[in-house]
Amino acid sequence: MKLSVVKTLASGVAALALVGAAAPALASGGAEHPKEVPFSFEGPLGKFDQAQLQRGYKVYREVCSACHSMNLMSFRNLGQETGPFWDPKFKHNPNDNPYVKAIAAEYEVDDIDSETGEPIKRKATPADRFPSPYPNATAAAAANGGAAPPDLSVMAKARHGGARYIYSILTGYVNPPAGLHVGNNQHYNPYFPGDLTSAWHGDHKHTPKGGFIAMPQPLTAGQVTFDDGTKSTLEQQAKDVSAFIAWASDPKATERKQTGVAVMIFLALFAGLTYASYRRIWRGIAH
Amino acid sequence: MSEHESTYVPKTGFERWLDTRLPIIRFAADYATIPTPKNLNYWWTFGGILALCLVIQIVTGIVLVMHYTPNADLAFASVEHIMRDVRHGWMIRYIHSNGASMFFLAVYIHMLRGLYYGSYKAPREMIWILGVVLFLLMMATAFLGYVLPWGQMSFHGAVVITNLIGSIPIVGESITTWLWGGFAVDNPTLNRFFSLHYLLPFVIAGVVVLHLWALHAAGQNNPVGILIPQEQRSRDTVPFHPYYTVKDGFAIILFLMLFAVFVFFNPNALGHADNYIPANPLVTPAHIVPEWYLLPFYAMLRAVPDKFLGVLVMFGSIGLLFVLPWLDTSKVRSMRYRPAMRWFFFIFVLVAFMLGWCGAKAPTDQLIPGIETFQLFDGDLNSYLWLSRLLTLYYFAFFLIIMPWVGLRETPLPVPESISSPVLSGHGSVPTGAVADAEKKG
Known part of the structure; x- marks a missing residue:
């Protein structure tokens, strides 16, 4: 009896393993695998590091947000549980968090005058969304050599490898190998998925991995000064902003994992109880 | 085991009053005590698991x-709004999206169980046929649902699949335009897909009722695959409740644990990252692939060079299942007693997995990297294209050639007279007099 449970489960697991094994095969062609950089929020019990999220937000704000929107993010999100400026003092209304209010107030957003209906500018509140750097996608493309910078709201979920992929792109810019023709407004990055066959003039059996990305290397060492005194290396900035984007992509990840632990414990106890009932009810029945 | 006597006795005045007007309590009580073969193994728990999957999908879907x-x-933004701003919205949405995968995992096990134990054979043809209808409805519902988040894979998947219909001669293009509600996949397409995605689960629920009705009319199959003679019934069956409610219950909880691992710890593992990029008709993803549960059929579609013939092969692979009860010529139901056929069955399972693997690969990719072979017609021999073709061939041969042929040629092992005999005396030690005359057993 036990054996057949194991067999049934094993088949299910085998089926899923096959699916899992097939998934990397779906990843686009010849890019290098993302760098093996560990993050605190990985794994079934991983959590976001709040100091890292604050540093990451600063990198986003001072560098990324010049070109990239985050349309799904509101300032209030920054003060929510597990967010960069979460403070348990304001758990009943995170919008009262003075950091969040102050950050929002640094931005001006479009509105209309409630008396006259005339368009006006006002200071943003925690309820407002992060303003976009460009008025529309066409303007964003026009200002960036034809390629609109993608929205970063769910970027960690929208790329294979998640935060590790983002980190690898940000730290992965290298000089193109000799024999690779790099066009205008293009930059070689071995972690960016693409097909370099047509631009490669070397040995055809060894086309370099990677692709051409329109974004020039965005981060350099010391570009952002961290308020907590952390040394601002390229790797540190890349890691912190990758963590911030991973949090923004899945702000409920911690709640999800914590719920999951409780659910698993409950189901395990329930399974044990049911198995005991099963043994008791079937006792004496040859089968 | 349809014709079992009703043992329900109304106890209260209200129950007696209701019993003569709407005997719904009697119906439920009789249903719960249905005599069920006592040797059902854990492969039989997937019916109950599937019922739960349907309920989970409908309840989470309505929310x-x-x-x-x-x-x-x-x-796209409204789905993210659910994940971010709706209380426990992430859980509802991840249960629904992973629930589709769990539903298909269970249905594939359920179908393979039916195939192995001959549950499609007389007198159970209608159970099987209704099951194939359910499978088709599930595939349609899953496809429609996958379009709704309006990500890149949603959009381009919808384009690819609806274009298949356009390959039907003469009427194809008109049907496609009608499905799209215009001349391309666009907002009207999303609206009608949404409407149909809400409708079909209730159609599924209706066909499930028929599936269960047919099940209880013909009686449950069992791992030995014999019909239970009337005089053996008290020895060979147990009432469904509590014996199978507790056994199914235990299996359901184990299944939910697997489900929970995905929902809570790896909710996007079975999905495709591209579907978190909002749909953009002007940018086509590098590889358009369906969800894992449709990959074997996708591989068969791409194995055929002609688009319309490919569509026929893909739908034919499922259409074939409708006539499966008449393709199997063996008198023995359970492959436990079919020494040759069971090996063809295990190869079939392997082939189905490998077709799924091929569906995830680009057809031109090399099967064994770095080995140069020769061009055979339209593709290199060392490619997923030719592997897919080989596997597709086996898939069809399994039903159309192997099944009728092996059934006629194979000498089955002795089949026990009753469920109790192998249980009491162990496998293989059945007296020779007990060799099945399947004709007599029905």
Whole structure:
């Protein structure tokens, strides 16, 4: 009896393993695998590091947000549980968090005058969304050599490898190998998925991995000064902003994992109880 | 085991009053005590698991609709709104999206169980045929649902699949335009897909009722595959409740644990990252692939060079299942007693997995990297294209050639007279007099 449970489960697991094994095969062609950089929020019990999220937000704000929107993010999100400026003092209304209010107030957003209906500018509140750097996608493309910078709201979920992929792109810019023709407004990055066959003039059996990305290397060492005194290396900035984007992509990840632990414990106890009932009810029945 | 006597006795005045007007309590009580073969193994628990899957999908789906916006400009953001701003919305949405995968995992096990133990054979043909109808409805519902988040894979998947219909001669293009509600996949397409995605689960629920009706008319199959003679019934069956409610219950909880691992710890593992990029008709993803549960059929579609013939092969692979009860010529139901056929069955399972593997690969990819072979017609021999073709061939041969042929040629092992005999005396030690005359057993 036990054996057949194991067999049934094993088949299910085998089926899923096959699916899992097939998934990397779906990843686009010849890019290098993302760098093996560990993050605190990985794994079934991983959590976001709040100091890292604050540093990451600063990198986003001072560098990324010049070109990239985050349309799904509101300032209030920054003060929510597990967010960069979460403070348990304001758990009943995170919008009262003075950091969040102050950050929002640094931005001006479009509105209309409630008396006259005339368009006006006002200071943003925690309820407002992060303003976009460009008025529309066409303007964003026009200002960036034809390629609109993608929205970063769910970027960690929208790329294979998640935060590790983002980190690898940000730290992965290298000089193109000799024999690779790099066009205008293009930059070689071995972690960016693409097909370099047509631009490669070397040995055809060894086309370099990677692709051409329109974004020039965005981060350099010391570009952002961290308020907590952390040394601002390229790797540190890349890691912190990758963590911030991973949090923004899945702000409920911690709640999800914590719920999951409780659910698993409950189901395990329930399974044990049911198995005991099963043994008791079937006792004496040859089968 | 349809014709079992009703043992329900109304106890209260209200029950007696209701019993002569709407005997619904009697119906439920009789249903719960249905005599069920006592040797059902854990492969038989997937029917109950599937019923639960359907309920989970409908309940989570109804809640998702309360927050979702079926509009091409708003759908993507509304799904993210559910994940971010709706209380426990992430859980509802991840249960629903992973629930589709769990549903298919269970249905594939359920179908393979039916195939192995001959559950499609007389007198159970209608159970099987209704099951194939359910499978088709599930595939349609899953495809429609996958379009709703309006991500890149949603959009381009919808384009690829609806274009298949366009390959039907003469009427194809008109049907495609009618499905799209225009001349391309756009907002009207999303709206009608949403409407149909809400409708079909209730159609599924209706066909499930028929599936169960047919099941209880013909009686449950069992791992030995014999019909239970009337005089053996008290020895060979147990009432469904509590014996199978507790056994199914235990299996369901184990299944939910696997489900929970995905929902809570790896909710996007079975999905494709591209579907978190909002749909953009002008940018086509490098590889358009369906969800894992449709990959074997996708591989068969791409194995055929002609588009329309490919569509026929893909639908034929499922259409074939409708006539399966008449393709199997063996008198013995359970492959436990079919020494040759069971090996063809195990190869079939392997082939189905490998077709799924091929479906995830680009057809031109090399099967064994770095080995140069020769061009055979339209593709290199060392490619997933030719592997897919080989596997597709086996898939069809299994039903059309192997099944009728082996059934006629194979000498089955002795089949026990009753369920109790192998249980009491162990496998293989059945007296020779007990060799099955399947004709007599029906």
